[in-house]
Amino acid sequence: MKNYLLGVDLGSGSVKLTLLHRAGEVVASVVEEYPTHYPQPGWAEQHPEDWCAAFKAALQKLLAAARVSADEMMALAPDAATHTAVLLDESCRPLCDAILWTDQRSSKEVSFLKKEYLDLIMGQTLHAPTCVWTLPQMMWLKAHRPEVWQKTRHLLFAKDYLRFRLTGELMTDTIEAMGSMFYDCVKQEWSKELCAAAGIDESWLPQLRSPTDVAGVVTKAAAREFGLCEGTPVLVGATDTVLEQLAAGSVAVGHGVVKLATAGRICIISDHECPSPYL
Template identity: 45%
Template sequence: MTAAKRVTLGIDLGAGSLKATLVDETGTTLAEAADPIVTNSPQPGWSEQDPADWWAALCSAVPRVLEQAAIDAGQIAAVGLSGGAHIAVLEDAAGQVLRPAILWNDQRSAEEAAELHARAGDLIIEKGLNRANPTWTLCQLAWLQKHEPEVIARTARLYISKDWLRSRLTGDWTSDYSDALGALMSDVGSRGWSEEICGLIGWPVESLPPLRQPWEVAGTVQAEAAAATGLKPGTPVVVGSNDTTVELYGAGAIAPGQGAIKLATAGVVFLTTANPEVHPPVSCYPHIMPERWYMASGINACATAHRWVRDTFFSELPKEDAFAEMDRMAAGVAPGSDGLIFHPYLMGERAPHWDPKLRGDFIGLTLGHGRAHFARACYEGIAFALNDVLLAAKALSGATFADMRLLGGGARSANWRQIIADVTGLTVKVPDNGDASFGAALVAAVGAGIFATPEEAVAACVRIAEENVPDPGRHAVYSRLFTLYDEARQGLTPVSHRLHDGD
C-alpha cells in the first residue's frame, strides 16, 4: 500500500447526527464534519427516524470532510461505518424502505417484550445473552407483526442501521455478529442467527443478512454512490459494527478490566471482559477484539441533568459561557458541596435500580448553600450515580476495573474528570480521539491492511491526552458521602413512587 493510501474514513450514525471523520495511520484526525438527524415521535413513547435522512446527511458530511482535509478521495484506503444498535430498516423485494426505522429508545413494544420474556425468557437469554425489552429489534418486530402486518408481509430484507447506510454505498447485504446480537435474534453458540429465537415470532431467517467480521471488506463504493458522496468508485468499505462497540474499541479499552464511562445525554458504563458476562438487564456484547466481550449499562440523565442545572441556575449567561462559569464555580467548592447531595433521577433511572418512578432531588440544603454548591453537587451526584452502576457490576459479576476511559462532551471538564476519579477510586483516562467515527475509521484501517490486527491499530493510533488519578483523601470523603447518597435514595423511593402516582 502506498503512503498516499494510508487514510481511512469513519462514518458514525448517532442518535442526533451523522459524523464523518478522516484519520491517518498515526491516529491523527485530519478533519471532521457532522450533519443533524431529525427524530420523530408520532405518539408518546415512540421514536423513529427516516433512513433517507441518514443518507442525505452522509451525502452532505462526506464531501465537506474531504474539502476540510484538502485531500483527494482517491487517498482513502477504506471506509468504515457504525450506527446505533437495535435499529432495523425493512425493505421490500424491490429495495424500497417500507417504514421509518424504530430507534432503541422507543417504548411501544413493552407488552410484546413482557410476553416474550414470560414465554421464552430463558431461551432468549441463553442464546441471545440479553433479556427481552423494548430496546431490542426482536420485540419491535413482534409489535410490527401485530400492528402493521402489511409491512411485515412485504418485508424481503432486514438491515441494521449501519448496514443499510453501507448498502447505499456498495449494494451489499451483510452485517456483523455484534449487531445480530443487538437485534436479540442471534445464537452465541454459532455466532449466527438463531432459528429458535426467530421462530418465537415466526420471523424468516432468510430475510436476515449474512454475518462477517467487522473489518472484512463488504464491497466497494459504486459509481452512483460515488457521484452522490464525492468518494472514489471502487473504494473498499468494511462491514463495521454498532456505535458502542467501535467506540469502546476506539477508546483503547481492549484488555479485560479496562472500561469506559461516557458522559453523554445518558451516562454509559462499559467494561471489557474475557468471556460473556450475562447479567440481564445489563447488556452483553462481543468486542471488536476477537475473544473479548464487554458489558454495558447506564443511567438515564447525565448531560441531561448537567444541562438542567445550567439552564436553571445560570440562565442569564449564553449557554457555552454558562457551562464554563458553572465549571469554574464548582471547582471552588470543597468536595461534598458542604453537605448538599444531588440524585440525578430527572427521568427515573435505569441501572442499577431500573425504576422509572424515581425522582431527582437535592437534599441537605441550608442557608449557606449558593449556586456554586448546586453546580458541584450536580457533578458529584452524576458521579455517584455512575459509581452506583460500577459497584453493581462488581457485585453481579465479580468484575475488576483497571482503569476507565472517559468519553463524551463532559470529559472536557478537568474538574468533572477529577470528581469521577475521586468518587470511583479509579484512574480516569481521556483518549485523544475516542468517538464512534474514530473507532469506525480504525476498523477500516484493519480491513485496508494498514494494520494487521485490531490490536495493532489501537497500539499505533490510540493516545491518552489527559489522566486523572484519584486522591485517597477525597476518595475517603466521597465514600462516606456515597453511603448517605444511597441511604437517602432508599429512604426517598416510596416518596418518589407516591409523587409519580399522584398520591
C-alpha cells in the same frame, strides 16, 4: 496517493465523519444532524434516507475543509447505534421509518417474551428482553403494520443500510447481530427458535461477517450520488459502543469505559459470560 481513511458514525441524532491520515493523525471532522420523529408519546423513529442525505452533505463539507479529494481515500468504515432495524422490500427500498432503541412502543411484546421465552432468550442472547432490543420491535411491526411485514424481503441495521447504499452488498457484523435478540450468542448464528417466535423469516436476514472484513467497494452509482471514488473499499464496521472501547484502549480483561451520551453505559471487559435478567 491514497493516504486517508474515513470513519462514519451514524449517531442518535447526527452523522459524524472523521478523516484520518494513514499515520493516525485526525485531519478533519464534521457533524451533520438529521431529525428524529415522535409520532406518538414513547415512539421514536428516523427516515433511513435522512442518514444517507446527511452523510452526503457531511462528506462534501469534510473534503472541502480538509482540502482532500475522494480519490485520495484508502477505505471507509461505518458504525452506528445498535438495535435500529431497517426493513426493505424486494427492490431493497425501506418500507417504513426505522424504530430507534429509545422507542417504548413494544412494551406488551416485551411482557409476552418475558412470560413465554425468558429462559430461551437468556440462554441464547445472555440478556433479558426490553424495548431496546430489535426482537420485540419486530413483533410490534408484525402485529401493527402487517402491510409492511408482508412486503419485507430483507432486514438490515442502520450502518448496514448506508453501507448497502455504497456497495450494493447486504450483510451485517456479528456484534450488530448480537444486539438484535434473535442471534444465538452461544452457537454464533441467527436463532431459529427466536426468529420463529417473532415470525421473522430467516431468508430476510443478512449474511454475517467480521467487522474488519471488506464488505465491498463503492459502486459507480454510489460514487456519482455521494461524491466518493468508485472502487473505494468499504469495511463491514461494527457498533458504536464496541468501537469506543477499542478507541479508548479498553482491550484487556478488567479494562472499562464509562460512556455518557444519549444513554449512559459502563462497559467492563470480562473473560467469562455474565448473563443477568437485571441487565
